[in-house]
Amino acid sequence: MFKKIINKIIEGFIKTSGWVSSIIVLLIIIFLFKEASGLFNKTPLEEGxxxxxxxxxxxxxxxxxxxxxxxxxxxxxxxxxxxxxxxxxxxxxxxxxxxxxxxxxxxxxxxxxxxxxxxxxxxxxxxxxxxxxxxxxxxxxxxxxLDKISVYQFLKNKIWLPSARPVSQVGAMPLIISTLLVSLVAILIALPIGLAAAIYLAEVADSRIRTILKPVIELLAGIPSVVYGFFGLVIIVPFVQKIFNLPVGETGLTGSIILAIMALPTIITVAEDALRSVPKAMKEASLALGATHWQTIYKVMIPYASSGITAAAILGIGRAIGETMVALMVTGNANNFTFSLLKPIRTIPATIAAELGEASYGGLHFKALFALGCILFLITLMINVYVEYLSGKKQTK
Amino acid sequence: MTPKIETKNLQLYYGAHHALKGIDFSANANTVTALIGPSGCGKSTFLRCFNRMNDLIDGCDVEGQILIDGMNINDRYLNVDELRKKVGMVFQKPNPFPKSIFENVAYGLRINGINEKKILEEKVEKALKQAALWEEVKDNLKKSAMSISGGQQQRLCIARALAVEPSLVLMDEPTSALDPISTSKVEELIYQLKEKYTILIVTHNMQQAARVSDKTAFFYIGEMIEYNDTTEIFTNPKIERTQNYITGRFG
Structure with missing residues (x-):
């Protein structure tokens, strides 16, 4: 009898926890979109x-x-x-x-x-x-x-000056471009290195080295991002400035390099798991046909693990896109509309973090920042959906 | 006539475990030899000595001579990849690559640097015909190898092994994962392949050993207890333990 009551209580607790956390997530999303939608009810003219x-x-x-x-x-x-x-x-x-x-x-x-x-x-x-x-x-x-701000204009306009008077300029384009560019380049840097490290850990390194290396790599994921930012500011910024002979070293590229380092543990861990999940029988079949170890890796194992490796890359991008502190510290914080990696830029999360404090509550600027948050959310949502789709595909294979 | 394959005082250790204890074995070309014995007796390990697959296992140590066509392959300086091109292997479970049927068979050829389409097509067709699979898949060569039945997959794996034209084929319980009809097809195939290849087959199925092999070796706890013509082993075993195993009294 007593046990039954305890069981009921535990059951109830578990159930509530599940529901409460789902509802909280949902409420946050609703809040985000509600605040952001206010932007498109306003004209860019200063209020009053x-x-x-x-x-x-x-x-x-x-x-x-x-x-x-x-x-x-x-x-x-x-x-x-x-x-x-x-x-x-x-x-x-x-x-x-x-x-x-x-x-x-x-x-x-x-x-x-x-x-x-x-x-x-x-x-x-x-x-x-x-x-x-x-x-x-x-x-x-x-x-x-004045016309109300339209979603199209918000996405298309190239100037981000929400505090300009008397007419605010809320064009998210340069921020979106910067965010995607920095993340993409970060992944282009991180993927080859991460994949190589994953192959090394999964296939080449003997178990003693792996037991040392794996925790070290996983430790990389635990370093606070502000430390990465500080490292970037002190080491990578002067390095980039010197190598490319730039007036300032705080550029998109600098951000990409640090974000690449930050995305490495995710990529290595997920890609290594994918490579390890290649059945032994596949490997043996290839080796028994006279393929070398390396041929086996790139002709059989990598294709077999390709969906897992893609998932690794995308999770890495997801990590890079949402990263705020590093982007704020080392990318220069200038809302340039540029495709160049060697100019100061500003990403969406950095913009939100830098400006939310100075935006008046409920004002145009405030709502524009929430709209940026929505864009960021939608990008990461797409990434997550794609990863789900990929891992779902893998299970049915 | 020198035997096709031969081992002399073959010792194998997994760390401290002595898995093969001084095996002296030989088999002539164009014969089928069945390796039988209870689980863990070392017959699969023995089979894997001939293409050095035991190298993949950490702490595995092989001593003694393993000769193929009179050449010792248990040599640290031997090019193992070249050896494996000459020794085909079929595994317990069908293990086709998640590629098309054609690419599965062509894999070994591509590894050997053959990329010319015409030669590939020719050799793939020949191998599939040898594996008695050609008629069933000739219209679907582009189809994924994962979509055909288990029995077909196993014959595909045999075709894949044959495509590189090995002289010795090792089969590690090739029918244990197959249904009776597929099994009989593979057995028939083994019987035909004898004309061109030397075959070593590990099996748990006494009837299978009796049906397909010329000679049979009985292994027990790392030792080769008895090795003789298959008919002799099954009708008139010299050693009591062999008889007990064959008649199902243990194992």
């Missing part, structure tokens, strides 16, 4: 601000890129934007005192809305942004409306 032009200005719409150019003073003429033949004049609340004296603005800026209205209606080539609360009552200008 208005963007206006003179009523006579033929332009009704400007896209974020054009606005950025205007406020960066890169576009100086309305003509280049398809408007009238006049220079662009930028007018903000800070400029008010150049046009109106203190008595006209009034005490506590009570007359500010009137001044804004006056100036905008008088100046044909003006563009202005100001807080919504200063919007004059019978406003005589034209309010420009």
């Amino acid at each position: 601000y208005m963007l206006v032009v003179n009523k006579k200005n033929p332009i009704d719409k400007l896209n974020p890129d054009q606005l950025k150019n205007i406020f960066d003073r890169d576009s100086t003429s309305w003509k280049t934007l398809g408007g009238m033949n006049a220079d662009i004049e930028i007018f903000t609340v800070e400029d008010i005192s150049t046009f109106y004296n203190d008595s006209m603005i009034g005490e506590n800026m009570s007359n500010l809305p009137w001044c804004i209205n006056d100036h905008i209606s008088k100046t044909e080539n003006v563009i202005s942004y100001f807080p919504e609360k200063y919007l004059p009552k019978n406003f005589e200008g034209k309010i420009l409306h």
Whole structure:
């Protein structure tokens, strides 16, 4: 009777644990996507601000890129934007005192809305942004409306400057490219070395050497990533800088090298297991036909273990893609849009880690970072699904 | 006539375990010799001496002479890969590679550096015909070898071994994983292969030994107890232990 109750309790505990952990995972994903989806409800204009032009200005719409150019003073003429033949004049609340004296603005800026209205209606080539609360009552200008940020634009745009004013630039493209590039190169470095080490451990090394080497390699996986980052900063960064004669050594390549080292234990362990699971009969069949040990390895064992080796590579990529600390420390943290490995770049996880602290809660920047998180999640999800698919295929073989 | 294969005072140790105790054995070309005996008696180990497969086992030590065509192969400086090209082996369980039927048979040829398509096709066809499998698979050579039946797989493994044209074929219980019909096909095959090859076959099946072999060797705890013509061994064994084993009183 007593035993039965204990059994029931244990059963209940196990069951709850299973459900609770599944639900937590699910809730995290829902939270991630809910926060991120808020991004696509917003316009890139700073919250609480208005963007206006003179009523006579033929332009009704400007896209974020054009606005950025205007406020960066890169576009100086309305003509280049398809408007009238006049220079662009930028007018903000800070400029008010150049046009109106203190008595006209009034005490506590009570007359500010009137001044804004006056100036905008008088100046044909003006563009202005100001807080919504200063919007004059019978406003005589034209309010420009911006499109909401679309998923397509978010993925396609090449500039990531979420804190730019008055118009945020949230283009995830350079971050996605950097992330994939760094991870891919890391795997290109790690796979040959990892595979060679796996073959050595599984086939060549005698058991005494293996009992020493295997734990050492597995220990590599246990080193905290910040230590790898520190190592990279002190050793690899100057090394890369010197070899390629660069102004800075913090580049995509530097990140790739460290990530490759970090992915090695995963690749070696999984690939070695795959090679070890090749039946002895396969090996013997090949050797008995007069194949050398090496021929047996590359003609029979590697093809037989190929799905396991692929899984090793993909798990390694997964490790590299999500790695934050190292990427933050050694890749230079510059959101360049570049395919070059020798320039400073910034990966998605590094961006999130670096910027989340300075993004205001619930704001555009904050939500954009969550959207980045979603992209990262989807990439790793695809990788995991693919690994599952591969190992499933192996079992049916 | 010099015997095709011969061993002189063959001793084999697995570490401290003395697995073969001074075997003197010889077999002529174009004969089938069956090796029988209870499990663990050393008959498979003995078989594996002829293509040095025991080298793969750590701590295995072989002493004495093993002669093939009068040449001692128990020599540290012998090229083992070359030896294995001349000595084919068929294993207990069918072990085709997870490749196509054609590539399985062609494997040994490719290892030997033959890559010309025409020669490969010719030799694969010949080997499959010798293994009495050609008629069943000739239209499906590209099919995976894993998709054919166990009996067919074993004949494929025989074809794979024959493709490199060995002179000696070692078979380690080749029918133990097969059903009776497949077994009889393989036995028939062994009988035919005798014309071209010298065959050593390990078997647990007394009837099989009686059916396919010319000579039979009975092994017991690392010793070759009796070695004689198969008919003699099965009808008139000289030693009591052989008789007991054959009649099923132990083993």
